[in-house]
Amino acid sequence: MAGLDDVLGAVDAGLDASLARLSDFLRIPSISTDPAYAAECRRAAEFAAATLTDLGLAAQVRDTAGHPVVVGRTDTGAPRRVLFYGHYDVQPVDPLELWDTPPFEPRITKGADGKTRIFARGACDDKGQVFTFLEALRALKSVTGKLPVDVTVLLEGEEECGSPSLPAFLAASADELKADVALVCDTGMWDPETPAITTSLRGILHTEFTITGADRDLHSGLFGGAARNPIHVLSRILAAVHDDNGRVTIPGFYDDVREMPQEVRDAWDALGLTAEAFLGPVGLSVSTGEKDRSLIEQIQSRPTFEVNGMYGGYTGQGSKTIIPSSATAKVSIRLVADQDPAKIAAALKEFVTARLPADCKVSFSKADGSRAVLVPPDSPDLAKAGKALAEEWGRTPVAIGSGGSIPIVGQFRNVLGMDTLLIGFGLDDDRVHSPNEKYDLNCFHKGTRSWVRILTALA
């Protein structure tokens, strides 16, 4: 009977053919945000469905209010089933003049550093990453005649424009899409040699509030020294949100935050991420986060409060001597663990209201939020995938948290009741969403091998 090494050998032997198939996929300009490319999006969906059929899955292109969704599945009665999610749509290519070669004519070249890369829009995000999974299925099928687990593949065509049709599709197809665990290949490695599994996503709470004072803008000469200035009030409130140690002072803010297990924190500490390394590339050098937390904790497992925008009074050229009637802050709060957006929104409201001086009112926009998503650190599937990645890369994968919300993962948890393993092979320099997007051949190749190992391990 054929073993794992035979399958991995098939991946190696078939690499050129895999790249040829990926290149065909990359040639389709499936730009989802531009209605002019709607037919190309459908063509990409049909290409993906044909690929799934070729792999032995029962595949369909399903219409939605927007671009279609592709669903394919095996039903071999295997004891376990995985749901793989990815997307076939890509970002626009502007500014086109900054591309070295046309974005939809894939180019494979070896760089001065000896590394081979494939350049095209979607080379990494997400066509290349999706193909690591599909080519792993192909190798498994071709060598062993079957897959170690039953597989459902879900590919959407609106990820780059906010996935407007996906929640309704997911809710309507819940039974069909249910699996033991979800797999997403749309994230990155820790570095070119070290794989990563994204095990937590911070949730988010958006809100906006406006402090109002006088019922009109006032002349600062006539009223200055007596009339309440809402910008001053807002500044005082925002200044009170963090203490000198970077901790958020809103009562109850940390109530539902969980401490990460010691072994996770030990593993993070071992990575030795420094502020210089993380912040240096954007012109900063010192972290402003909670002083008693490591940098990785600060950006991954701790909640944050950020003012994303603020305005009040005159903001044009020159000066205008007014005491403005109002001042506004747009705020986002990153949530972790069990923090409830509604509860945190209420705590913020109380915090602000308690600090309102005489003559001021505050109005809040509707708070809009989603909870954090966390793969339980003791999840057996997480351990299996981690071991499989370690075997492929020769390094223990890093369990990373992402600050960016990926709403689909929360929906998998809440609607379909399953955890998601986010495993991807992108690199920081892949220029995703930018001109000259690329995917390293090594990432594609070892990524494909990784999925062979992971699917075998999850069985």
Next chain:
Amino acid sequence: MAGLDDVLGAVDAGLDASLARLSDFLRIPSISTDPAYAAECRRAAEFAAATLTDLGLAAQVRDTAGHPVVVGRTDTGAPRRVLFYGHYDVQPVDPLELWDTPPFEPRITKGADGKTRIFARGACDDKGQVFTFLEALRALKSVTGKLPVDVTVLLEGEEECGSPSLPAFLAASADELKADVALVCDTGMWDPETPAITTSLRGILHTEFTITGADRDLHSGLFGGAARNPIHVLSRILAAVHDDNGRVTIPGFYDDVREMPQEVRDAWDALGLTAEAFLGPVGLSVSTGEKDRSLIEQIQSRPTFEVNGMYGGYTGQGSKTIIPSSATAKVSIRLVADQDPAKIAAALKEFVTARLPADCKVSFSKADGSRAVLVPPDSPDLAKAGKALAEEWGRTPVAIGSGGSIPIVGQFRNVLGMDTLLIGFGLDDDRVHSPNEKYDLNCFHKGTRSWVRILTALA
């Protein structure tokens, strides 16, 4: 020899004729800001010059880069000379449909309250006020054959559009315009029964500063919790500017502030101005000023720090999850007494810079400022004018400070070396700059009588 009562009697007897002359002046639509009315501005200047000539002054219409300036003077060898300043231009009349009668067809009517008023654009600001002075000259001249002091009258035509041509004219005509004291009739009464002399004008310092953190806007999910947020930094700095007692904490801020004499403060206290009365009409009720100062002190004789505008990050609709690269505050500081704009600008710069955390930079715009103007409380001319007003109105005039800067007054002090008495008869409800501008007949009549008394007293 004719006495003061004879002159006042002439004012009374000639009131209808005075109003007829003012009405002729009001019929000229001398809107300075609209080039379409340039010829009307010149016509108003010529009307004013003819009026001055009629009063026995040597008067000329002088060209400037903009609308002309009118200068008239007597040279009788009187021991003292006053310079009277006013303006012949008026504000635009939009929205025209809100006027009860056409703005340049003066209407004199008695209201339901029994008070007679003259309605027209410029009825108060400043044609009506200028005419109180000119009609006082007329009465003095007609009864006594001469004026008690030599008089220089300076009427400009660009006051409503920022007086762009006046500084150069003043500098070039300094010798000609020099006098013992300047008189300006472009301010208001304390209330309809109580006259006022504006004896101090706060100076002003405009500046703007921007706090910069990272060299680009950052994703608040990826960097939130670690990267410095310039909005937070700016909020902390602005929150530190005032202490809990409303006092500005910038070191040295109050160094050159003078205490007003006890008698001035006693007089202010006696007025009993309450926060309810002053702030109620704009929807406020409590003063935020220095707790140990009376409301009048706060708005008249104390320096203030106000943020007129603030912005940073995303300020459009909805949300954008960024940590902005920068945040900006536009600030104006009202100056009093001997405060030096350059010194205060330097103190602010040091205050902000000292509070900059790691990784932040700050850049300041060029600070632009003018010193406060103060008529010395022990000025003999101030005392004489005050006594004259008290005799006319039966009430001691209120010495008020104005927060608004009137640059011409600073120039009279700095270029011509003389103090200015700002004495006007406008009321809060005169709708200056608005539709249905009016001037109370009582203000016009007793204003004219007031100037007769003041000019006699100043001799």
